[in-house]
Amino acid sequence: MSDIIEGRNPVLELLRAGRSINKILLADNVQRHSVIAEILNMAKAKNVPIEFVDETVIRRLSFTAASQGIIAYVAPKEYVTLDELLAISKSKNEAPLYCILDGIEDPQNLGAILRTADATGFHGIIIRERRAVGLTPIVAKSSAGAIEYVPVARVVNISQAIEFLKKDNVWVIGIDMAGDTEYGKIDYRAPTAIVIGNEGAGLSDLVRKRCDTIAAIPMKGNISSLNASVAAAIVMYEAFRQRR
Numbered sequence: 722m723s724d725i726i727e728g729r730n731p732v733l734e735l736l737r738a739g740r741s742i743n744k745i746l747l748a749d750n751v752q753r754h755s756v757i758a759e760i761l762n763m764a765k766a767k768n769v770p771i772e773f774v775d776e777t778v779i780r781r782l783s784f785t786a787a788s789q790g791i792i793a794y795v796a797p798k799e800y801v802t803l804d805e806l807l808a809i810s811k812s813k814n815e816a817p818l819y820c821i822l823d824g825i826e827d828p829q830n831l832g833a834i835l836r837t838a839d840a841t842g843f844h845g846i847i848i849r850e851r852r853a854v855g856l857t858p859i860v861a862k863s864s865a866g867a868i869e870y871v872p873v874a875r876v877v878n879i880s881q882a883i884e885f886l887k888k889d890n891v892w893v894i895g896i897d898m899a900g901d902t903e904y905g906k907i908d909y910r911a912p913t914a915i916v917i918g919n920e921g922a923g924l925s926d927l928v929r930k931r932c933d934t935i936a937a938i939p940m941k942g943n944i945s946s947l948n949a950s951v952a953a954a955i956v957m958y959e960a961f962r963q964r965r
Contacts, residue, residue, distance in 0.1 A: 724795055726861050727788040729756040734866025736763040740795050745769060748776040748790035760791070784858045798856050798868060800875045803885050806845040809872055810912075813844065817891050817912040818960060821847040823879050823928045824919035825949055828854045832863020833950035834917070839867035841961035847874045847882055847914070879916075883931040886914055893932045895924050896952055898945065900937030907936055909960035917953045 726735055733756055735742055745764055751757055764771050779788050801809075810817040820843055825831050831854050838846055854860060855875065861868045876882040883893050891912040896904065907913075916932060918924035923946075929935065938947060938955055947955070 724798075724861075725782060725784065725858050726793045726795055727783055727785050727791070727858060728862050729760065729789045729791055731861055731864070731866050731868075732791055732793045733760050733763070734869045735793055735795060736760065736767060736769070738869035740798075740869060742767075742769045743794040745771045745791065745793045746774050746779060746782070747771055748779045749773040750776055751790035757791070785862045787862060798861075798873075800856075801845065801872045803847070803874055803876065803882060806847070806872060806874050807889055810844045815842075815844070815964075816910065817886075817889070817914070818842065818844050818909070818964070819847060819886070819891070819914040820845075820953060820957065821879060821882065821893075821914050821916040822849065822853065822949075823916055823924055824849055824853045824922070825917065826852070826854055827920055827949070828857055828859040829863045830854075830920065830948070830950040832860045832865075832868070834953045835860070835864040835871050835873075836867040837950070837954045837957050838871045839864075841957040842964065843871065843957060843960075845872040845874060847876060847879070849879050850875050850877050879925075880927045880931045883914070883916070883928065887931075887933070892934070894956075895929055895932035895935045896938065896956055897924050897929070897935050898937055898940075900935040902934055902936045904936040904938050904956050905959055907934065907959075909963045913960065915953070915956050915960070917949050920949050
């Protein structure tokens with residue numbers, strides 16, 4: 722079964738990344754310049770069929786209500802294994818650097834985290850198979866195309882995934898307001914995986930126990946916690962800063 726990817730930039734990144742696209746639907750009233758012109762040219766060069774339809778067809782098919790008049794039917798993005806994540810790090814000749822998501826449910830959050838992961842050079846994301854969002858069309862739209870470049874592993878058990886990484890000498894850092902170390906004092910140049918908890922409940926007890934260290938993001942103000950994707954971005958950019 723095909724997935725629907727919506728929006729001009731996500732569709733353009735699909736083409737750039739060489740994903741297999743079954744066909745592209747374009748509203749016949751969309752002006753064909755700028756990004757749309759680039760999509761049309763690239764689709765023609767790659768022999769991707771384009772079907773021009775009434776805008777009402779696009780609106781009916783859209784999951785996000787932000788299709789910008791274009792959707793693409795693609796084969797679902799394949800998840801990678803933990804072994805493949807480690808191989809990706811090795812191929813880059815860099816110490817492993819991953820982000821583990823312990824039950825993120827909001828597709829906007831996952832999309833934003835994928836986008837930041839791409840910007841900061843993270844080698845991959847690890848998500849939970851159940852009670853968590855997967856790689857949906859809304860996630861693809863929210864990632865602004867980053868979903869095409871960031872490998873994602875989906876696992877049955879986050880705690881077991883952590884133990885797997887630790888056996889390969891990856892240091893696992895849980896991010897939580899109750900942490901006893903500031904996130905900026907962690908050495909992210911070593912093989913590292915950061916763990917971001919669920920939007921409401923935070924890190925689960927078992928996952929917290931599996932982490933090597935729990936680190937906090939200091940805050941000043943009346944709000945006691947940060948949005949999950951914001952917390953992830955803060956730590957990711959610190960890792961990026963240290964590794965530059």
